Amino acid sequence: TRCAEFEFCDDGGSVGCEGACAADCSRFDDICGDSITECGEACDDGNTTDEGNGCNTTCESNAVCGDDSVQSLFEACDDGFTDACGSCNTDCTGAGSGSTCGDGSTCSETETCDDGFTDACGACNDDCSGPGSAPVCGDGILCASTEACDDGYNDACGTCNADCTASGGGSTCGDNEVCQEFEACDDGNVLSCDGCNAECVRLDNVCGDAIAECAEQCDDGEVGNLSHPNFGGCETDLFRGIHCELGPPAQCEGTITFNDDIVRDRVCERLGQEAGCTVVGDYSMGS
Numbered sequence: 001t002r003c004a005e006f007e008f009c010d011d012g013g014s015v016g017c018e019g020a021c022a023a024d025c026s027r028f029d030d031i032c033g034d035s036i037t038e039c040g041e042a043c044d045d046g047n048t049t050d051e052g053n054g055c056n057t058t059c060e061s062n063a064v065c066g067d068d069s070v071q072s073l074f075e076a077c078d079d080g081f082t083d084a085c086g087s088c089n090t091d092c093t094g095a096g097s098g099s100t101c102g103d104g105s106t107c108s109e110t111e112t113c114d115d116g117f118t119d120a121c122g123a124c125n126d127d128c129s130g131p132g133s134a135p136v137c138g139d140g141i142l143c144a145s146t147e148a149c150d151d152g153y154n155d156a157c158g159t160c161n162a163d164c165t166a167s168g169g170g171s172t173c174g175d176n177e178v179c180q181e182f183e184a185c186d187d188g189n190v191l192s193c194d195g196c197n198a199e200c201v202r203l204d205n206v207c208g209d210a211i212a213e214c215a216e217q218c219d220d221g222e223v224g225n226l227s228h229p230n231f232g233g234c235e236t237d238l239f240r241g242i243h244c245e246l247g248p249p250a251q252c253e254g255t256i257t258f259n260d261d262i263v264r265d266r267v268c269e270r271l272g273q274e275a276g277c278t279v280v281g282d283y284s285m286g287s
Helices: 260-269
Strands: none
Touching: none
């Protein structure tokens, strides 16, 4: 029985949400749109219209985390995704952790892919925005996602093997195989003065390399820098009629000279020697 002085209603029960009247008889319960969320209501925004805040016309929640629409009664944010790495977390209750390219986990909001590396040559590029370029073994660029090493060569004898999957076998001077990383040449032996030196680090007996060795009497490193076809022969008699030596003057092996000795002096100066021969004859030749 309703007591008009103290009760708004009385449905004869004693527990709320079992009838039409609240437990204290002060009001009707379970009324959608009264701004009081109670009994079977998920929400009550004070109306029975769907305003896009997550509460529908029957006071039920229609909020969907990940739909890129913030339903304010239930969500703090919504970035359109349900991963934890974006600007919003997985249940739309707070900020996400942020993405890290190269961690092997694709963050849908900010990444197209993530292969676990930050190089550009793998399945994913270096900023996780798209596919990477194909790795090239031997280009000297280590593609961490597909290569164990890359020494810049495609032979098996360097620090890396031929397919960049493991360490190389190392080079051996004199095996007649040029290991590009360590050898400039390899003629099948460890002898000098036969084309390749004993360490396989350079060609030897090369006129014009500024190294006087083997059959050379001199080497000024400037083969062919004058027009005369015999210049630069890496012998002390570089020019017929021109002779350079450190010892006593000797007679030149020829009869051609230059009246002003200019060319002869230039040749000898480059060799670090002085003109030291007696010129026979007095012929002129165009410079």
